[in-house]
Amino acid sequence: xxxxxxxxxxxxxxxxxxxxxxxxxxxxxxxxxxxxxxxxxxxxxxxxxxxxxxxxxxxxxxxxxxxxxxxxxxxxxxxxxxxxxxxxxxxxxxxxxxxxxxxxxxxxxxxxxxxxxxxxxxxxxxxxxxxxxxxxxxxxxxxxxxxxxxxxxxxxxxxxxxxxxxxxxxxxxxxxxxxxxxxx
Amino acid sequence: xxxxxxxxxxxxxxxxxxxxxxxxxxxxxxxxxxxxxxxxxxxxxxxxxxxxxxxxxxxxxxxxxxxxxxxxxxxxxxxxxxxxxxxxxxxxxxxxxxxxxxxxxxxxxxxxxxxxxxxxxxxxxxxxxxxxxxxxxxxxxxxxxxxxxxxxxxxxxxxxxxxxxxxxxxxxxxxxxxxxxxxxxxxxxxxxxxxxxxxxxxxxxxxxxxxxxxxxxxxxxxxxxxxxxxxxxxxxxxxxxxxxxxxxxxxxxxxxxxxxxxxxxxxxxxxxxxxxxxxxxxxxxxxxxxxxxxxxxxxxxxxxxxxxxxxxxxxxxxxxxxxxxxxxxxxxxxxxxxxxxxxxxxxxxxxx
Numbered sequence: 001x002x003x004x005x006x007x008x009x010x011x012x013x014x015x016x017x018x019x020x021x022x023x024x025x026x027x028x029x030x031x032x033x034x035x036x037x038x039x040x041x042x043x044x045x046x047x048x049x050x051x052x053x054x055x056x057x058x059x060x061x062x063x064x065x066x067x068x069x070x071x072x073x074x075x076x077x078x079x080x081x082x083x084x085x086x087x088x089x090x091x092x093x094x095x096x097x098x099x100x101x102x103x104x105x106x107x108x109x110x111x112x113x114x115x116x117x118x119x120x121x122x123x124x125x126x127x128x129x130x131x132x133x134x135x136x137x138x139x140x141x142x143x144x145x146x147x148x149x150x151x152x153x154x155x156x157x158x159x160x161x162x163x164x165x166x167x168x169x170x171x172x173x174x175x176x177x178x179x180x181x182x183x184x
Numbered sequence: 185x186x187x188x189x190x191x192x193x194x195x196x197x198x199x200x201x202x203x204x205x206x207x208x209x210x211x212x213x214x215x216x217x218x219x220x221x222x223x224x225x226x227x228x229x230x231x232x233x234x235x236x237x238x239x240x241x242x243x244x245x246x247x248x249x250x251x252x253x254x255x256x257x258x259x260x261x262x263x264x265x266x267x268x269x270x271x272x273x274x275x276x277x278x279x280x281x282x283x284x285x286x287x288x289x290x291x292x293x294x295x296x297x298x299x300x301x302x303x304x305x306x307x308x309x310x311x312x313x314x315x316x317x318x319x320x321x322x323x324x325x326x327x328x329x330x331x332x333x334x335x336x337x338x339x340x341x342x343x344x345x346x347x348x349x350x351x352x353x354x355x356x357x358x359x360x361x362x363x364x365x366x367x368x369x370x371x372x373x374x375x376x377x378x379x380x381x382x383x384x385x386x387x388x389x390x391x392x393x394x395x396x397x398x399x400x401x402x403x404x405x406x407x408x409x410x411x412x413x414x415x416x417x418x419x420x421x422x423x424x425x426x427x428x429x430x431x432x433x434x435x436x437x438x439x440x441x442x443x444x445x446x447x448x449x450x451x452x453x454x455x456x457x458x459x460x461x462x463x464x465x466x467x468x469x470x471x472x473x474x475x476x477x478x479x480x481x482x483x484x485x486x487x488x489x490x491x492x493x494x495x496x497x498x499x500x501x502x503x504x505x506x507x508x509x510x511x512x513x514x515x516x517x518x519x520x521x522x523x524x525x526x527x528x529x530x531x532x533x534x535x536x
Contacts, residue, residue: 059525151442152444
């Protein structure tokens with residue numbers, strides 16, 4: 001029987017969640033966008049208000065379901081609905097944002113419960129527009145939290161790069177799964 | 185296109201190549217023949233053999249097909265069941281196109297266009313295969329780093345040279361089939377005048393000329409602004425299938441950060457090793473056992489990670505680390521080999 005594997009894409013508005021899912025999905029992404037009224041935070045015209053959805057069908061019929069969570073906190077009820085089904089999360093951080101390291105902290109805190117049971121990878125987008133903070137800065141911030149998560153630069157528009165990020169997440173899921181199933 | 189079958193025409197003075205004084209072991213000279221080469225290739229090969237007459241480890245003579253110890257023939261012809269019939273049962277040195285697959289270390293292969301150093305190398309390898317070169321006198325066993333340097337690939341030679349080059353000098357490596365690599369070792373930067381994607385292939389190259397030059401040389405000063413961090417070069421050297429110093433069996437390796445897989449060549453196994461290593465220091469043996477990946481693959485990955493600063497070594501832990509009880513194979517099965525299936529689905533190639 002075909003199984004489903006739910007992957008969440010989280011991060012601040014404009015980090016590239018919708019774009020990354022579109023790069024990976026074999027179907028046109030189901031989008032629920034609305035006019036962006038929060039132009040102070042990001043200048044883009046529209047933003048996700050409920051969720052984005054895309055999928056990848058594997059050879060045996062299993063499906064990898066990709067859900068993009070809205071970046072605005074007032075929609076965080078969607079996070080709670082999807083979180084229990086998810087096996088992993090791609091956290092995208094816009095390196096050209098106002099305070100990318102604070103964004104990292106914010107989302108790690110917001111998903112602290114998920115982080116305890118699921119795998120998380122961090123994708124740094126738009127680093128071509130802003131070289132700082134560096135990847136080393138992100139790792140340092142994670143070390144301060146006693147975390148070791150994969151941090152990779154990614155161009156969300158590039159299917160190959162988005163695929164590497166997703167693969168890194170799956171590797172982490174399998175490693176965690178192995179640790180959990182190991183004898184005590 | 186004319187094709188010649190049979191003997192290479194002996195260049196003037198070729199007989200001198202077989203002079204007894206040139207025979208490394210005082211025995212009979214070896215014989216090489218050519219079969220199915222084009223006229224230009226035959227001419228080049230004949231001239232090269234003439235040049236090499238005093239430089240090969242064993243003496244070589246041009247011979248006819250029937251008495252040849254080795255026959256140089258186009259790869260396609262050697263594989264042709266009909267036209268390649270005369271080559272059956274003979275020691276064939278295939279002649280392959282330069283854009284064909286790279287020979288592995290120790291392969292008896294000649295690439296076209298035929299070049300002097302390639303002929304010298306392949307004839308020396310051939311004579312060693314036949315046991316025609318005197319055994320080296322007993323010596324103290326080479327240290328690990330010395331045996332690594334015995335590898336003549338660009339990657340191995342460059343690794344050794346990086347540490348030895350004076351601070352005020354840069355390395356310039358001309359690769360006949362590609363272009364030039366410039367390296368500023370003290371600044372840990374480099375520049376190539378060919379696509380970076382060629383690096384994994386280029387570091388296996390054995391036909392190159394390496395020189396040093398002062399960093400103030402006009403040629404170097406001009407391109408220095410275009411130089412980039414050394415990481416892509418070090419990574420390509422690290423993961424290349426060259427002989428290398430084995431990672432320490434007594435140290436544990438800790439991954440400090442994931443390699444930049446968005447820009448570095450990689451295989452699925454590299455990602456899997458990162459997943460296994462996450463947050464814990466691993467000995468090579470444990471890492472190999474728990475990843476299920478071949479030991480040389482693991483060793484090359486660690487070599488690349490340490491060279492690029494992605495991993496560091498620590499004294500071996502006194503107690504087994506918690507992660508050492510992980511069973512990635514079991515976990516992969518628990519997820520139904522999700523990574524493998526996804527890897528194929530995303531078109532990243534074979535999952536092996």
